[in-house]
Amino acid sequence: MATMERALQLVTVLEQELVNRRTDIDRHNAYYRGRGRLRYASDAFSKYHGDRYRDFCDNWVQVVADSPVERLTVNGIQAAGETEADKELWKVWQVNGLDADSQLGFLGAVTGARCFVLVWGDPDDPDMPVVTFEDASQCIVAYEPGSRRHRRAALKRWQDGGEDFATLYLPGEVWKFSRPVMYGEDSKSPAMTEVDEELKRWKPRELDDEPNPQPNPMGVVPMVELPNKPSLVGEPMSDVAGVIAMQDAINLLWAQLFTASDYASFPQRVILGADIPKLPVLNSEGVVVGEKPIDIEKFAVDRVMMFNGKDARIAEWAAANLTMYTGLIEVAVGHLAAQTRTPQHYLIGKMANLSADALLAAETGLVKRVEEKQLWYGQGIREAARLIALAQGDDRKADALRSGRVLWADAESRSHAQLADALVKLKGIGFPLEWLAAKYGLTPTEVSDMLAMRAREMDADPVSEITRMMVDGRTPEPAPPGQDEAPDEPVEEPAV
Known part of the structure; x- marks a missing residue:
């Protein structure tokens, strides 16, 4: 069992690493919501037009992030040695609302490079553990040296009202701490600064209905990480990170197009060889005593102006070619589609009598991208299912789930006619009806209902x-x- 000093040391170290991650996570979330800072190609353009386009964003980041998440649907979890999904696990999944919250978790992993699943027992209902998806900005998992799977500690830190809260999860116990939130840093005396430093330190959170530390009956860290695009070395990667640069370029092109549209989208006429017209200034007797320049803006609104002089002539400037900007924007969006394996018809919105086979081919990159996420997220979900079994006290099921598998909905998008035709052909060569129903996309519960x-x-x-x-x-x-x-x-007998 860890001591108080050791627990506080772990909280401090994990919190610092969590703070270091927050910069990228917050930035990616801001771009996903269309709140990225508009960048300009020159200081002069920023000086004159910075305020005008400050809140503008042609948000492609959201499309790139949403496209794989909408195809990530968990249909069930199957333990090793079983021929169908575990109904008790699916009940836990449904009661905890994970059919909806899992989508939030997957989106958080796509944008923030990872998300987490936390499993803990409910003292009021031992058979129904509490399972929640957690955001990367609030949670962190520490692994054993040299391992990407053996967890040694986990921390969840969040703010509620005027307090910060932290819960440290260890294999043997759970520690809970809190501290006041410090708002701002004003000029204070050394004595008050020392008081603030003391208040910033974590203190054990005293609870009336449970001890602190609280024993962990599962014997393992009850938080699992779902990494996005992991690597052998280095941190997982966000799908949004590589899109931001091109998103900035697209926003800049739109800002320049709007500016050109305002200033140079109409033919401009100019008067050459003439002085600026002036109006005579008369005294009370009507005698000309001077001159004053005319109000140019008034003539621009009235669209009438008179010039004198034999050398005066009119010249014209052609309107700016705005299609140059739209062409560049389409090229930039095409690069974005290729880099992120997002189908072009998701971004451009143009479809011209494409066949079903052509659409499937166009979505091949996205399907492979989704299947990669199913592989990596599936490992974490399978471990979370094991934690659920441990929380229920079922060690046999927990051991079987270590080598189980997650049942995902099909990542490909097919028409009902295509899918029905394929299933009929598979039935003809001997595939069982239960397997075909699952392939059609029914959940294990729906398959059981259908068979009944x-x-x-x-x-x-x-x-x-x-x-x-x-x-x-x-x-x-x-x-x-x-x-x-x-x-x-x-x-x-016939009659004779």
Whole structure:
């Protein structure tokens, strides 16, 4: 069991690493929400137009991040040695609302490079653990040296009201701390600064209904990391990180297009060889006593101006070619699509009588991107399922789930006609109906309901028993002699 000093040391170290990660996480989240800072190609452009386009963003980051998440759907979890998904685990998944919260977690991993799953028992309901997806800005997991899977500690830190809270998860116990939130740094005396430093330190959080530290009955750290695009060395990568530079370029091109549209999108006429017109200044008697320049803006609004002079002539400047900007924007979006493996029809929005096969080919990169995430996220979800079994006290199931698998919805997008045709052909070569129903996209619960409905329909049909035997490969037995046989009809003798 760790001592108080050791627990506080771990909290301090993990918190510092979490603070270091927050810069990139907050930046990526800001760009996802369209709040990235607009960058300019020159100081002069920023000086004159910076305020005008400050809040503008042509947000492609959100499309890139959302495109794989909308195809990441968990349909169930299957333990090793089982032929169907675990219904008890699916009940825990549904009760905790993870069919919806998992989407939030996957989006957090795509933008923030990782997300976390926390599992803890509910004292009021031992059979129903509490499972939550956690954001990368609040959680961190520390691993054993040289390992990417063996967890040694985890920290969750968050703010609520006027206090910061921190919970340290260790294999044997759970420590809870809190401290006041410090708002701002004003000029203070050395004595008050020392008081602030003392207040900034974590203090054990005293709770009436549980001890601190609290024992961890699972025996392992109950938080699991779901990394996005991990590598053998270095940190996981966000899908948003590589999009930001091109997003800045696209926003700049739009700002320049808007400026050109305002200033140079119409033919401009200019008067050459003439002085600026002036108006005479009259005294009270109507005598000209001077001159004053005319209000140019008034003539620009009235669109009427008169010039005198024999050398005065009119010249014209052609309008700016704005299609140059739109062409560059389309090229930039095309680069963005290639770099992130996002289908062009997701970004450009142009479709011209594409066949189903052409659409599938266009989405191949996105499908592979989703399948990669299924692989890496699936490892974390499988470990979270193991933690659920440990929280329920089922060590046998927990051991089986170590080598189990996550059942994902199909990452490819097909029409119902295509999918039905493929399933009919698979049925023809012997694939079982239960497997075909799962391939169609039904959850394990829906598959069970479908099989029960099918059984009821067959029971209600007098021919169903023979059909069911033929489906199962059995031969109907002949009826015993004298039973279920129609009596011979009497044969009438022909009249003579």
